[in-house]
Amino acid sequence: MYVVIVLMGASLLVAVGFLLAFWWAVRSGQYDDTYTPAVRMLFDDPAANKKNNTNDSHTSREN
């Protein structure tokens, strides 16, 4: 029966993980704007980028 203690610890650990994820998400501003990202993901990446121009746009994005 003492496995219950282990299970409880494990479940709390998972839950704390989610809490921390939530904490991080709020702190990084993901809840500040809930509209724009939904639109942003619909934009296509330009096809030309993949073929000819891998370097330039990537360096500028990584910053």
Place this chain on the structure above:
Amino acid sequence: MFCCPGCKAVYELLHAAELGDYYRRDAFPGLKPESSAEFAYLDDPDVARQLLDFSDRRFSRITFTIPQMHCASCIWLLENLYRLKDGVSRSTVNFPRRQLTVLFEHDRISLRQLVELLTGIGYEPVLRLDQLDRPKTRSRQRSYALKIGVAGFCFGNIMLLSFPHYLGADELVNTAFPTIFKYVMLALALPVLFYSASEYFRNAWSGLRSRMLTIDFPLALGIAALFGRSLFDIITGIGPGYLDSFSGLVFFLLIGRFFQQRTYDQLSFDRDYKAYFPAAVTRKTPTGETSTAISKLALGDRIIVRHGELIPADSILIDGDGYIDYSFVTGEAAPQQASSGDRVQAGGRQMGTAIEVEVVREVSQSYLTSLWNSASFQTDTPRTMTSLADYLSRWFTAAVLTITAATFAYWVRLDSTAALNNAVAVLVVACPCALALASPFILSSVMRVFGRHGLYLKNPAVAEAMAAANTIVFDKTGTLTSPEPTDLTFDGAPLTDMEQRLIKALVRNSTHPVSRRIEKFVTGETLPVQNYDETPGQGITGTIDNHTLHLGRADWVADAGEMPVNNPYDRTPATYLTIDRVPRGRFLFGSAWRDGVAQHLPSLTSAYRVAVLSGDTDRERPLLEKLFGADTGMAFNQSPHDKLARVERLQADGHSVIMIGDGLNDAGALRAADVGIAVSDDTAGFSPACDAILDAGSIGRLPRFLRLSRLGVRLIQVSFVISLAYNIVGLGFAVTGHLSPLVSAILMPISSISVVGFATLATSLASRRTGL
């Protein structure tokens, strides 16, 4: 996906440009890095430093407000800035706030170039004086989200750990489990107490110190009693305590608080005069025109003010034809003429051609800014809105404490332990959770309904203050009437078609705003004009089809020898017309009511005391009397200070006042009133500090807004009754000593959820009934 052909064109243009790497660099050959001097002040390191969010050796980050963005393509274009210009690393749009955050390498692109780039593609950022020295604030919503997250996490886990107890498994499993579970629960409850609920204790304490019993006091008492009792039970081994109820309570309460804090991010309710001015003006120097930050403007500087621009400081007109609209500052509807040597005041908006003025007073000392600095406008003390919940909680707290004492007194003769237990149980169960939830939920849904129809409240508490008001004070110019005196009438025998054509031909030649308006008024095709002559600020003349027309100011038309001045009645701005030197009549500018004013606002007089305070002359008194009835309080030629004083006098007489105004001349009254509503044609544009912003097109809905706010307060009262019923049931358990953790754990969420459910349903029904 595209809202307008322009967006589509830009999108296609950009897509076409991306077909090959070859074309990418020159996608916008029209955007020259060195354009006009308009944004030259951005090269000033001081200005730049104040605007930037952050800057290190290589990168800078800045947040712009761009009201023009309004569709997905705008987001797309703005987030792809890095393709248009080297040096831009990343740009991120926050659409609900109309903000663009740009990270750029300041060695490769200057702030000025960045702003010019944005302006070039049609998204000119708003750069205002108040942004130059704004304190950077963080949103409180984030901290609430975190607190709710923590409370919810602990609540869920404590509930799970309590299940064995609910099911009566404590007795079945005669092991150490219950004890271990209890201490885990206690550990989980600590962050709820010290982090999530901290605000309630702080508020209750500061309320006590200022001798104000707010709703936070009984809440803090209940929270403390719940936790203290649980701690005692766990340590002494009596039972698992009420930690599930405790964390659930804090969780629900915080959700209510979260709703209470809601506001409209994209609107600013606390602007001062600085937000009204642009960040920079065009200064004339011996070498040419430069753009200077307004904060660096010095006495004696000569500046150019173009059509539609504001005069930033009290000045003397040096050159040009001043036709200045002070309606926002003084409430006078008619623009004023000014000629060389006249004094022009800060806040006026030049209409017509560009003028050159010399600054005679610093920006911070102009007439306009003195309004803000004068003592009577410093009503900065946070207004204590005693909400219904706070008012009720005084009685509530007193009653709870009495019942607690009575319970203790009754039980102490029988059993001293039970006496303490039951007295604490009363405190626990009487915690007015549902009471605290009802008003935030109802008021925030009322606020949401208002927002859908063009009335944006600063916070839900404003809806409650609106319901309590019994007096409504209107400003006239810009509030009841359109800001532009569009209503033009011809005073004289009706113009024939031929005469209209003559006039049209004449006024077509002038760029003066009055001419432009007359041109719209008259109909017919145009004719050629001979001998056209314009005397700036006076009038125009010309010969058309062998008729000589003079059109202009009374004294000018008279000076020209054509018209005897026989009209001492003239305080109204009018433009006189003679045809072939025979007086023909005059054009009068009247104000047109805004849409819905004439149809809907008169009904307000039955339920409210209505008053009109106008900075304008009393020439429209008959019209206003027709609108609101003759016994309406009206005052004209009111200075901003007069308006403030009148509102304060009404309040001193015990009236609760809603002030509805639009301009800077109403700013003091708006702040002094119990509810200050600013009417604005463009909600993203400037409006004075206020409690609510009303979209000008929605002013006719005002009676319905007020009705819904009253219904909302009625609903709050009903929810109070419901939640009190729960409290009484709970008290029944507590006083008799039957409040087990299970009963508490069931009663608490049920009462909260049913009250919230009632609040949401009833508000949507009420808004349907009021037609909103």
